[in-house]
Amino acid sequence: xxxxxxxxxxxxxxxxxxxxxxxxxxxxxxxxxxxxxxxxxxxxxxxxxxxxxxxxxxxxxxxxxxxxxxxxxxxxxxxxxxxxxxxxxxxxxxxxxxxxxxxxxxxxxxxxxxxxxxxxxxxxxxxxxxxxxxxxxxxxxxxxxxxxxxxxxxxxxxxxxxxxxxxxxxxxxxxxxxxxxxxxxxxxxxxxxxxxxxxxxxxxxxxxxxxxxxxxxxxxxxxxxxxxxxxxxxxxxxxxxxxxxxxxxxxxxxxxxxxxxxxxxxxxxxxxxxxxxxxxxxxxxxxxxxxxxxxxxxxxxxxxxxxxxxxxxxxxxx
Amino acid sequence: xxxxxxxxxxxxxxxxxxxxxxxxxxxxxxxxxxxxxxxxxxxxxxxxxxxxxxxxxxxxxxxxxxxxxxxxxxxxxxxxxxxxxxxxxxxxxxxxxxxxxxxxxxxxxxxxxxxxxxxxxxxxxxxx
Numbered sequence: 001x002x003x004x005x006x007x008x009x010x011x012x013x014x015x016x017x018x019x020x021x022x023x024x025x026x027x028x029x030x031x032x033x034x035x036x037x038x039x040x041x042x043x044x045x046x047x048x049x050x051x052x053x054x055x056x057x058x059x060x061x062x063x064x065x066x067x068x069x070x071x072x073x074x075x076x077x078x079x080x081x082x083x084x085x086x087x088x089x090x091x092x093x094x095x096x097x098x099x100x101x102x103x104x105x106x107x108x109x110x111x112x113x114x115x116x117x118x119x120x121x122x123x124x125x126x127x128x129x130x131x132x133x134x135x136x137x138x139x140x141x142x143x144x145x146x147x148x149x150x151x152x153x154x155x156x157x158x159x160x161x162x163x164x165x166x167x168x169x170x171x172x173x174x175x176x177x178x179x180x181x182x183x184x185x186x187x188x189x190x191x192x193x194x195x196x197x198x199x200x201x202x203x204x205x206x207x208x209x210x211x212x213x214x215x216x217x218x219x220x221x222x223x224x225x226x227x228x229x230x231x232x233x234x235x236x237x238x239x240x241x242x243x244x245x246x247x248x249x250x251x252x253x254x255x256x257x258x259x260x261x262x263x264x265x266x267x268x269x270x271x272x273x274x275x276x277x278x279x280x281x282x283x284x285x286x287x288x289x290x291x292x293x294x295x296x297x298x299x300x301x302x303x304x305x306x307x308x309x310x311x312x313x314x315x316x317x318x
Numbered sequence: 319x320x321x322x323x324x325x326x327x328x329x330x331x332x333x334x335x336x337x338x339x340x341x342x343x344x345x346x347x348x349x350x351x352x353x354x355x356x357x358x359x360x361x362x363x364x365x366x367x368x369x370x371x372x373x374x375x376x377x378x379x380x381x382x383x384x385x386x387x388x389x390x391x392x393x394x395x396x397x398x399x400x401x402x403x404x405x406x407x408x409x410x411x412x413x414x415x416x417x418x419x420x421x422x423x424x425x426x427x428x429x430x431x432x433x434x435x436x437x438x439x440x441x442x443x444x445x446x
Contacts, residue, residue: 036322038330048372070375070437070446086322104333106371108380109391109405114330121326158321175324237446240374240439 019205020286021167024190025129027183028199030210032124033076033096037087037103039113046087049103050078051220051242053233057082060151062160066220066228067091067099072241073216075102077209077228079171081151081158088158090124090173092211123179127170127191128202136170138189146170157182164206165318200283204257204290207318212266212280213255213292221251222294224318254300258313261288271307274299292318337406340393342367343416348428349398351419356383356400364401366392367417367430369408373444375437377411379430410434 037046047055052065059082067076076095081088091099096119107113127135133143141154151158157174174182183193194202203210213223220229220242231243245251258264264282271277275296282291295315299305305313344352352365364386372378392403404412416431425441432438435445 036327045371048370048378083320083322088321100331101333103371104331106369106377108370109366109368109407117328117331118322118326121324122321153320156321156323173321175321176326177324235373235378235439235444237372237374237376 019202022129022192023131025127025132025135025170025186025192026194026198026202027186027191028126028128028194028202029179030124030126030199031093032122033091033093033099034118034122035089035091035096035100035103036116036118037089037113038085038116039111041111042087042113043082045103045107045111045113046080046089047233047236049106049236050080051229051236051238052080053230054080054082059084060153060158062149062151064162064228066214066225067102068220068236068238068242069216070237070241072219072238072245074214074218074220074223074225075099075216077214077225079160081173088118088122088173090122092214094211121176123174123176125172125174125179125183125186126208127172127186128167128206129191131190132168132170135186135189135191139185162208164208167206169206169208197283200281201285201290204281204283204292205285207257207292209255209292213294217278218294219245219251221245222253223255251297253294253296255292255294255318256300257316257318258291258293258305259285259287259289259316260291260307260311260313262311263289264291264307264311264313266291269307271295271299271305274302274305277305335407336410338409338413340395340404340409340413342395342397342402342404342412342414344397344402345416345418347419347421348417349400351421351428352400353398359383360400362386364394364403365397366403366405367408367412367415368405369411369445374439375435375444376446378444381428 043054050065052063061082063080066074076091076099079090100115136143146161148161151160160171162169229242264279266279269277277293277295279291279293305315363383366382368380369377391406395402414433418429420426432445438445
């Protein structure tokens, strides 16, 4: 009986559908924190603090970096936009106060840098789907102009692109007061709005990390965020740890996507023969549920994880 | 109207700063080195010791010889006839530091031992 059950479970795992992308596009609201940094040395100040080299950023350049603590763990992920006289920082949801305090504390006495809270002033939308370019073209935007390292202006909005799991995700920053009107414009061009559950499902399938993963529980290397860490730029908080991990060894754990036939709770789980895994998020999917989890490194090469009590998860690396 | 032209932005964020009376200890080698560096500028110039974000551990030390800014935001400390300034906003981080000077080819120069630091990085330039 046990053997038959195992076969059924295994089949159900294999038959789980991949992400059913919308035929045109879907709009997802991505809660975020927003800060604005002003001052002639703002870029240098950010450069001393973030994991990426900001000092050479030009007008409308985009750079995604991390704010880490001295132990190398993540405090915030910041999408940086250089607006010449101001630097716009789009951070993770719920991190704004701490990030602003962190940035203010270290302003040198001879530099005049100010920070503003814009948490409610700007909204972050994401556009995902099989034909996002068609939706953009309907707005009069040339999709080829949208790159990963620039923000283009569209009215009051800023638009950029990020590649996740071989899918293009369009990042849209819009004044909150105009969010509904902008969303309506996207609807008129074939997009539909996703509810919270659908947005979380898409986020997990595409491997878009947010505050649930990018927090002080993890190091960048554990979340495969090495592309947001520049070890050549010189010192920044956490650099010593990051450099040591890069030169002397690898992380002891890594992030994966889990597909299961039933729900799994967020939090730590003890898995026989593997050790502790940390599920950061979980939501229902057409085939059961999907989750993101950080698992011990030796387990990453496994295709399946036996979570006990008949619950088998198929694993994919991000 | 650009992305920042809408409503909802705060006034510049201000965080309250605790100010304490700063005491700094200079070793004799540090005093000699500072005296030698200042040369004849001792009457018009001061040494400012400060902390700014960065470095591996969160904050970096900085020492500068500048013309006396005559600014009440600084605390003035007399060190063997030379004036050392510490900005009020750095006072809690720098109170009680001991400044030494090592005359070695590698890793030499001014060294700061900070009792307020939970950690410092290998090169001694930063603390947290």
